Amino acid sequence: MARFDKLEFNAGNRPEPEPGQSDALLRDSAYWMKKADESRRAGHYENGLKYYSRALELDRSLAAGWVGQVQMLVELQEYPEADLWGRKGLELFPNQGELLAARAQAACRMGNLKQAHALCDGSLQQPGQSAYRWLVRGEIMIAGQQEMDRYCFDKAQELDADWLVPLEAARIELYYRRPSLALGRIRRALDAAPDVHYAWYVQGICQAELGLARAARESFQHCLELCPRHADADEQLRRLQKWNWSPLKWFRRIWGR
């Protein structure tokens, strides 16, 4: 009976948990960090945030968990909260490069470019290198309307060959309404990982923004083939069914960046 499972008759003869058995003891911070990363790669940022919090509940000294939380808050467009949480993280881990970069991203999204520059400079001065710092650098360049962003994104991709890097770069480009540049980035992600449904979804968004209705439809359909229960892709497809030509959309397609 389950109520007697936790009685310790003889610690030495305790049976080993069987593989596949869902034991709470097996769910350590590494497990939740892995789950958070999986959610993030699938574009489920709310779940990602929840899993990062669970990982931190078990181990508060996980700097990556604090960074992940701030990144998820930024992705969920809760910028003041992300800035606040970044501050708190930096109190616990002073001058942590990734946290500085995450706070810089939140500051940049809030329009505080001066602070974003300072924080990003600080993050790049910290020992070690990471793709995320350069992604944030690129974002600040876009926000400041400086034409150096693509070098930063290329540098990020050089540092980390993971497909998540071009995907996040594409999302940044999309945020600043540059769908054509985002499309170039997302294609790189799809070259590296063609079986990732979220990348197809982001590509569909870029194409829809550019007015490429047929291509967008194909991307969303491909996304639904890989993940049949993707509600957002389904909704986008339904929206595309109602698509009709308009001069404004045509103009955006011609002049959109």
Place this chain on the structure above:
Amino acid sequence: MECSNCQFQNMPGVQNCGRCGASLQLASLAIDVHPPRASSAAKRWRRWFPTVVYWYRIRAAAGRALPFKRWSDLAPDLPAPGLLLRTVIPGWAQRHMGRARRGRWMFWCYVAALLSGLLFAGTALGLILLGLAVSVHAASILDILAAGVVTFKRRLAYSGVALFLLVLVLYYPVSQVVGCVASPVQFNLAAPPFEAGDVVLVNPSAYRWSDPQPGDIVQYTRPEQNIPMIGVHGFYRLQGDRIDRILAQAGDSVTCVAGELRVNGEPSPWLPLNPVRLPDSLKITVPGNSYFILASADVPGVLMWRLAGIVPRRQIVGRVYWHTQPLWRFGAIR
């Protein structure tokens, strides 16, 4: 002990990393690991009115417009407006930042100091307690504004500015508003039934839209006036603020025979605060726009009340309604 932030090997027993300053006891610290979240309404509001973005744009424009670059460098790194607004209530911003314990401490210290300060308002102790409440509030703001400031001089300057702005923007206007309905007055000398040190609350705006009525206890100001004394060769100098009850209004005929006060021939339902000092004989008709008040509390009863008891309407400051000090006499004045 290895630092989880910079992997530096520290001596056993130390609490913070010697290289980066990170806490080495994070695992045992009671920290909230769940970040604050924006409500859906707040998100919708931000989408339509990106106030945070406007705030930083205005700040950037102001920074560019400043005549000296140095000024903008000296300005603190202000947090987002949402957090800044939360500093109105001490501890709220700390709570929002996930420092619930610190926030709770600040809030309850502030409430305790403020309430006891209000209870002792009008006394030196009350002044100290209210000052303490303002200091706690300023400290809670400084905790947010100057979190990363390590230079002592700059921290001191921020403290001064925060305190000045807090008083100017919040406490001065609030005290002016509160002072319109409750202004504490302390008695320096005993004036029966009040003792020296007693504090009463006066409502200066009680008669802004209505006239005083017989029976009201009022504070009034007498200009310098020499009143002849009965049976004594000399004058009594009546000057300054007094507190007593209105006994009759304009047009009333007041008589006092053998210690019995009559208004318009009827026994008066009201007596002065110190009825022992009623004059032996008095007959007077209250002139227009004036009131009859026997300053019985602290003025000898041998005066020519015909002169001393008539108080013009303009000299009435406000209505006295509450006795706050000493605490055992706390209550309404009737």
